[in-house]
Amino acid sequence: MSVHLQIEATRGAARAGKLITPHGEVETPVFMPVGTLGSVKGISQDLLEDLGVEILLGNTYHLYLRPGVETVRKMGGLHRFMSWDRAILTDSGGFQVFSLTELRKVTEEGVAFRSHLDGSSHFLSPEKAMEIQIALGADVIMAFDECTEYPADAARVRASMEMTLRWAARSKKYFEEHKGEVPWASGVVKGREKQVLRSAQDGKLNKLAQAGTASQALFGIVQGGMEMELRRESASRTIDIGFPGYAIGGLSVGEPRNLTRDVVESTLEHLPSNQPRYLMGVGTPDEISQYAQSGVDMMDCVLPTRAARHGLLFTSEGKLSIKQARYAQDESALDPACDCRVCQRYSRAYLRHLYAANELLAQVLNTVHNLHYYLATMRTVRAWIRAGQTSRIVATQM
């Protein structure tokens, strides 16, 4: 049995349920913190567990460069390496195709990268991205795609989308031929971890398929830029290739927010209603709430963690920049309406001081709060869906 979505309640287009993975069940709609390098920046795994994080992201390109696949493989896979027993989703490196413009060259075969760390040359293709992600052993892995830049003319968007479709087929083919070659990509490992690990190190890799438990799944990615018709076509042809879940990619690349919304809404219509839908790289608390209400099941975004490190905090009253002088002697909690550990314990004045003084604790506390806020936002939406009333939630405008 592969990763799948168990829908337990619906409300309009929205659905609430559980994403079943080899590393536990994930309440959906879910926000997934981004842990690019095997770490959600600024916060430890046990704090993430306390916050109730059930799934987080890792990144193929970054982990491949450092520490390298072999290291992760020898350490027993990404879960074990980073001591995280809950679910993980790895991004394929497709976004780096978009963001590292000056360091890469895209061809039909794949993408030639220059490492941003030491300038060394590397090549990522659908096959290579699958090989790496299988080795990392995340519960959900992503097809290797090209995240189309914005703005781009219709011809360019189509060409990019077509290539992503060909890459999707290649990703799936490689995945089908090689999945299960790594024992830790399955929940079955837990009981006899050492034994399996030993055999893995001996090069005797167990085929997971025969274990009969949940195993790693590959999701497809819909592209098509801001062209609604291409989005429809991309969705339909990606579905034809066939995946257990579908992502909406190519958004949050600099386009106006209302356009993001239009593209999401129109793409969602074309995705299977009984499979997970993952909107990549989005958004503010308000946005993730809206998208979840529109029928998105999974979202990830660096915003809460990055903003936290930059002193920008999300609260029930909107954005708050803790750097501002006005908070220097403010005794009140960051967000009086928030029940996170940070808001329970520390004042704005103290948080501002930590930030101003460049104390590492500022990053930790700010990250704890922002992630808590995001997770609470999703909990609210889930409750709203399960409550099945008729009106929409109006989230704080950000």
Add this chain to the structure above:
RNA sequence: GCACAGGUGGGUGAGUGGUUAAAGCCAACAGACUGUAAAUCUGUCCCUCUCAGGAGGUACGGAGGUUCGAAUCCUCCCCUGUGCA
């Protein structure tokens, strides 16, 4: 007391006759951040006006002086550091 070295904008510290309201860094203040090359980046940072392009004023320890022109050269004074008495 003598001998060196030195006093620059909130701090540090460049600058040794004009292109200098005076580099850079720090601090301060504001803004940005959306599948993480991000504890990052951008802007402001002497005062007063402004039709926002500029205009005027004041400024490199103090006071004089040389010069068309001085933070930069000269004289005296004040202060700081180091060394010797």
